[in-house]
Each structure stands twice: as C-alpha cells, then as structure tokens.
Amino acid sequence: MEPDEKFNADIELVSRIKAIPTILDVVCLTTGLGFAAVARVTEDSWIACGVRDTIEFGLQPGGELKLDTTICNDIRQTRKLVVIDNVVDDPEFCNHPTPAMYGFQSYISVPITLPDGTFFGTLCGIDAKPIRLNTPATIGMFTLYAEMIGFQLQAHLNLTASAAILLDERRTSELREQFIAVLGHDLRNPLAAIGGGVELIAKTPLNDRAAKIVPMVQSSIARMAGLIDNVMDFARGRLGTGLTLTRAKWDVASLIGQVVSELQSSQPDRLIQTELGLDGPVDCDGSRLSQLVSNLVANALTHGAAESPVHVTAIAKNGILVICVSNAGEQIPPAALERLFEPFERGAMKPSQQGLGLGLYIATQIAKAHGGALSADSTPEETRFVFRMPLT
Structure with missing residues (x-):
C-alpha cells in the first residue's frame, strides 16, 4: 500500500539520518536476520521508513502494513520490546496470527521513543528461520540503536522547528540558544553508549x-561528536560566556603544518600549498588556533575549485600574527559575504553541504577570544580569509 501523504514527512525525516542504513546493516549482519526496518507506528498505521531486506519480504521505504496484523501495535501500547527466538517454542506467540501471516520464525522489535517521551515507532527485524536473539548483547545493541535513532529524530525535529521559529526575528535568540545548549549536553551520553557498543562489536568475530x-559506524560516531562540539562552541559564544582559552607558548608553524597534513591525507587528490614565515613560539591556545585553521582550510577545500590548490600562509609582522587561507573558485556574492560569519549561513547558501554551517562562526569566536579578528573577501579569481592577532 502507498503511505498516506501525512507520513511523507516521517519517511523524509528518517532518510535524513545517514547512519540508519548502516545501523540496519549492522543489526542484520551481527544477528543473521534477513530483514530489518525502522517503522513509524501510530494508533492507526504502520509505515516502513528505512529498510534492509535480503529475504524478499517485499517492503521498501513507504511500504505499509495493516496495523492490527503487526506485533508493533502491541509494542506501541506497552512501550516494551518483544523478542522471539523461535515462534513454535514461544508460549506467548506460538498461536499468534502475525508470525503465520508474514512467515517468520524469529523476531525482535524495540520501541523508538523520542527524548521528550513521544513514541515514534520501532526498530524491528524478522527472519524465516529461528535465530537466537534473546541475549543481552543483541537486546543491548538494538536498545542502543533505538535510543540513538530517537535522539537523532528529536534533533532533526527540533532543528526544523527552530528554523521555522528563526524566521520570526522577535523570538530568534533565546529559543535557539537554549535548545542547542541542552541538545549538545543530552547527546553526549547516548553517543558514548553507542561508541562503547560498537567497540564491543568490533572485538567479536565478524565476516x-x-x-x-x-x-x-565509528566514523559516523566521530563526525557526530564533532557536530556536538560545534554546537556547544556555538552555544558558548552566543550565550555570553564565550569560548575559553588555555594559552601557552606554541610553535604555530608546526600546528598549521599538522592541520594541513591531516586534511591533505583525508583528501589526497587536492593540493594544499603552505608558506609559513614564523620564527619562535606564539602565545595562544594551540588547540583552538588549530581548530580555526582547520575550519578555514576545510572550508576552502569544500567550496574552492577542485582543480586549483588551497594556499595557506602565516607571517608575523609589526607585532601582528597573520594567517591567510585562500582558494580559487566561485565568487561569494557580496550580500552573502556580509552574512558569512553568522551561524548557519554557509549551510543556507549551499543546502546540499553536510554540517550545521557553524565552522566559520566558531572561527570568528576563536579569533575574538584571542583578541584578534577574522575577515574575508571574494573576487572572481580568489576567495581569501585572513586571521589577524596581536602578538603582545
């Protein structure tokens, strides 16, 4: 059956969580299940929003089952998981009509609940053969992934709601900043649990x-951790406390070289040219300054012309540290250039780009915390970002 139009938003919402296909792959590969899905379950509908199907069960994202024929309907009401190793040996479900109707022997389904307590649906899996699923490891894995999906769904819903609210200038600041501060803190615990679960899986024999x-999955976890860090830096900058610095004497040339080396290794097909004319250490927060340079160079690699190198220069002149990152490519329109360092603006100009559009905003906050400034100019030939900081 085709999904009701009202569920298109739920299907699209799940599709925006890039980790879900990998999660479905992992749960099937580690358990032996042939079908796994993220389902939206309401009081009158069951809709598949994400699917992995190697047993030709026949459902794709958007596929619908009659709610009263599913065990997920029971889970919606009880908010409790259901695990079946072998239907014929299960005293509760051996005579249940659902296994016979859909032809499965093993089954697991865990409720997906948003942090605000709203029931969304289930993370479920089935197979035509009996499979040992009722183990702490399997139940723990499904529970962790269901919790992760719930947090991600809530985050996307809140960000969408915040974006709509931000259109009203009268309510911009307080709602978004408080939300992001809470979001950043509340995501850390489940992310740590997921990371621990993946580490345990990695230590088991795998095909x-x-x-x-x-x-x-580990790469996705690292990227999520980076996004949370960006969100928290944004919150600190906007809530008035500002970014905190731990200053010491740092070899800035070496810091820049390390950042460039790491980004070059991740994009070996791109060329990054450096010219570092610095002698002696600089009093700064090395970690934050590396973050600033990394954000600028990564931005240049993302938005610059692929066939042209990114240039990074650093000099100390007249008591001023000057770091410049430039790239060839499409000129930034003057109107967009005026808003470039505002949060979420880069993502607004190129919606297809991943991330929250906070990199340049955070770079400006790092510059200000050092008593310096970050500027940008763009011509048809070159886009240039310049960080200036007094050395004394």
Whole structure:
C-alpha cells in the first residue's frame, strides 16, 4: 500500500539520518536476520521508513502494513520490546496470527521513543528461520540503536522547528540558544553508549562485510561528536560566556603544518600549498588556533575549485600574527559575504553541504577570544580569509 501523504514527512525525516542504513546493516549482519526496518507506528498505521531486506519480504521505504496484523501495535501500547527466538517454542506467540501471516520464525522489535517521551515507532527485524536473539548483547545493541535513532529524530525535529521559529526575528535568540545548549549536553551520553557498543562489536568475530561496516559506524560516531562540539562552541559564544582559552607558548608553524597534513591525507587528490614565515613560539591556545585553521582550510577545500590548490600562509609582522587561507573558485556574492560569519549561513547558501554551517562562526569566536579578528573577501579569481592577532 502507498503511505498516506501525512507520513511523507516521517519517511523524509528518517532518510535524513545517514547512519540508519548502516545501523540496519549492522543489526542484520551481527544477528543473521534477513530483514530489518525502522517503522513509524501510530494508533492507526504502520509505515516502513528505512529498510534492509535480503529475504524478499517485499517492503521498501513507504511500504505499509495493516496495523492490527503487526506485533508493533502491541509494542506501541506497552512501550516494551518483544523478542522471539523461535515462534513454535514461544508460549506467548506460538498461536499468534502475525508470525503465520508474514512467515517468520524469529523476531525482535524495540520501541523508538523520542527524548521528550513521544513514541515514534520501532526498530524491528524478522527472519524465516529461528535465530537466537534473546541475549543481552543483541537486546543491548538494538536498545542502543533505538535510543540513538530517537535522539537523532528529536534533533532533526527540533532543528526544523527552530528554523521555522528563526524566521520570526522577535523570538530568534533565546529559543535557539537554549535548545542547542541542552541538545549538545543530552547527546553526549547516548553517543558514548553507542561508541562503547560498537567497540564491543568490533572485538567479536565478524565476516568481511561486517568488518568494513564497523569502521563506517565509528566514523559516523566521530563526525557526530564533532557536530556536538560545534554546537556547544556555538552555544558558548552566543550565550555570553564565550569560548575559553588555555594559552601557552606554541610553535604555530608546526600546528598549521599538522592541520594541513591531516586534511591533505583525508583528501589526497587536492593540493594544499603552505608558506609559513614564523620564527619562535606564539602565545595562544594551540588547540583552538588549530581548530580555526582547520575550519578555514576545510572550508576552502569544500567550496574552492577542485582543480586549483588551497594556499595557506602565516607571517608575523609589526607585532601582528597573520594567517591567510585562500582558494580559487566561485565568487561569494557580496550580500552573502556580509552574512558569512553568522551561524548557519554557509549551510543556507549551499543546502546540499553536510554540517550545521557553524565552522566559520566558531572561527570568528576563536579569533575574538584571542583578541584578534577574522575577515574575508571574494573576487572572481580568489576567495581569501585572513586571521589577524596581536602578538603582545
């Protein structure tokens, strides 16, 4: 059946969580299940929003089952998981009509609940053969992933709601800033739990495909952690406390070289040229300054012309540290250039880009915390970002 139009938003919402296909792969590969799905379950509908199907069960995202024929309907009411290793041996479900109707012997379904307590649906899996699913490891894995999905759904819903609210200038500041501060803190605990769960999975014997998927999940976790850090830096900057610095004497040339080396290794097809004319250490927060340079160079790699190098220069002149990052490519329109360092603006100009559009805003906050400034200019030939900081 085709999904009701009112569920299109739920299907699209789930599709925006890039980790879900990997999660479904992992749960199937580690358990042996042939079908797994993220389902939206309401009081009158069951809609598949994300699917992995190797047993030709026949459902794709948007596919619908009659709610009263599913065990997920019971889970919606009880908010409790259901695990079946073998239907014929299960005293509660051996005579239940659902297994016979859909032809499965093993089954697991865990409720997906948003942090605000709203029931969204289930993370579920089935197979035509009996499978040992009722173990602490399997139940723990499904529970962790369901919690992660719930937090991600809430985050996307809140960000969407915040974006709508931000259109009204009278309510811009307080709602978004308080939300992001809470969001950043509340995401850390489940992310840590997920990371621990993946580490345990990585230590178990895995087939070749699973061994490739686990690093993908770990990479996604690292990216989520980076996004949370950006969100928290944004909150600190906007809530008035500002970014905190731990200043010491740092070899800035070496810091920039390390940042460039890391970004170059991640994009070996791109060329980054450096010219570092610095002698002696600089009094600064090395970690924050590295973050600033990393944000600028990563921005240049993302938005600059792929066939042209990114240039990074650093000099100390007349008591001023000057770091410049430039790239060839499409000129930034003057109207956009005026808003470039505002939060979320970069993502607004290129919606297809991943991330929250906070990198340049955070870079300006790092510059200000050092008593310096970050500026930008853009011509048809070159876009240039310049950080200036007094050395005394």
